[in-house]
Amino acid sequence: MLGQMSDHPLTLVHAFNRAERLFAEKTITTLTATGRERQTYGEWARRTRRLGGALDALGVAPDARVGTFAWNSARHLELYFAVPCSGRVLHTLNIRLFPEQVTYVVNHAEDEVVFVDRSLAATLLPLIADAPSVRHVVVMDDGAGEVPADDRIVDYEALIGASSAVDFHVDDENQAAAMCYTSGTTGHPKGVVYSHRSTVLHSLGVMLADTLGVSERDTILPIVPMFHANAWGLPYAAVMAGSALAFPGPRMTPVAIAELIESERVTVAAGVPTIWAAALDELDGRDLSALRAVVCGGSAVPQALSEAYERRIGQPILQAWGMTETSPVGSVCTIKSTLADLPADELARLRASQGIPMPLVEVRIVEPGTTHEVAWNGSDHGELEVVGPWIAASYYGAEGDRGSSFAEDGWLRTGDVATISPDGYIRLVDRTKDLVKSGGEWISSVELENAIMAHPAVLEAAVIAVPDERWGERPLACVVLADDHALTADDLRAFLSTRVARWWIPERIEFIDQVPRTSVGKFSKKTLRERFGAG
Structure with missing residues (x-):
């Protein structure tokens, strides 16, 4: 006779209950504008249950979208679980979207309430002045900023203090748990919905030893924002595993991040390439003996940056790939045992790839x-x-x-x-939109950027296609020099002559102060095309 397994739904309620029961003594640390706050998982769990009661007290519908406009913090983590575990849908609003995009996504999702950090309240309120679905704005105190007068404003701590704890229960694993909108580089941002099942499976995926290996022994620092792509799923995976957590709050400076990694004995830190490029000098010379993984994603990691981390802190960058639509981790660049004996230069090139697909x-x-x-x-x-x-x-x-x-x-x-x-x-x-098609042949802007950034005088480089009467398109290189370095266009072209095909070498090189960024910290090539693309 064939046996049967119990039909037990995969929901975030299990992850929450597990952390509450098994890891109540583990810590969550958050930087504020003036210092740092600490709490245990046990304290966090009690507050999260009261937050579930607060949503009921506010009259938020059982399946409503609940917006957040906030930095990475323990309070944001309370929302990460109280909202979906009470049957509602967490909608993390990207604080770096253009103003009209924020208004669009709030209205498109029909958020009933938005939770906002005090330091961001003055930014948010004008953006949702024309959002009729929003009945309440709950302000969380992160230690900075003034709160404008608004009849919809509710104080977060007062709300929790006046609410009763609730039990969490979700029956359907396919029920929506969270949603995030794309960064909207072309057209309106688009909403991606994550179910309880997909979120639990993704969390298990990043806990595997051959991916990010998130475990109870770790202290996880998600520098990647919780307002975008679920902070790469790290808050959910950390809670499920029982990892300690460290959050940078509003203090996103390189020195604050470096000090947090050192003082909290962080083992896994995750951010985009621009974060790690800015933080390298601050990390140099610190006690990073606990750090086992510097995870990087969001855009291709320059090989020069990965090698700089290995050379200066003894820890090469661990590259991961994904996007909002992939929850987001889709591949991780772990080195197979069968390839571990490759020559150093081949290993460096391999580590700069996006790796192999997640199970x-x-x-x-x-x-x-x-x-x-x-x-x-x-x-x-x-x-x-x-x-x-x-x-x-x-x-x-x-x-x-x-x-x-x-x-x-x-x-x-x-x-x-x-x-x-x-x-x-x-x-x-x-x-696909950034390839340069010159004379009928393709030039990879990513590979050309990597070659340019291998020059010791170059801090950053972004390559775009510009019109050309003879070839259709030619590459234009926008280059940011490192401090106290000088470089001419001819010097750079000579450097490239031994590293890329001759017809890849740009005739036009623009030296700029900084490469513009998108809302999630990637190079904004759209901005560069608007500035330089006319020829």
């Missing part, structure tokens, strides 16, 4: 606009497509987007151009 995530590269697969030979490239249990299959409230965002057979079109080696290592070549 349960399937990947392919296809000829753009088709489902014709490209060979995994490390040289032929195509558009990267993915599918899996935590990969989006549609957008919230969107119609008519499937043709541009999803293949006929349901795979997500990532917009990334990539190669995949026979060993399964993904290497991003470019974004």
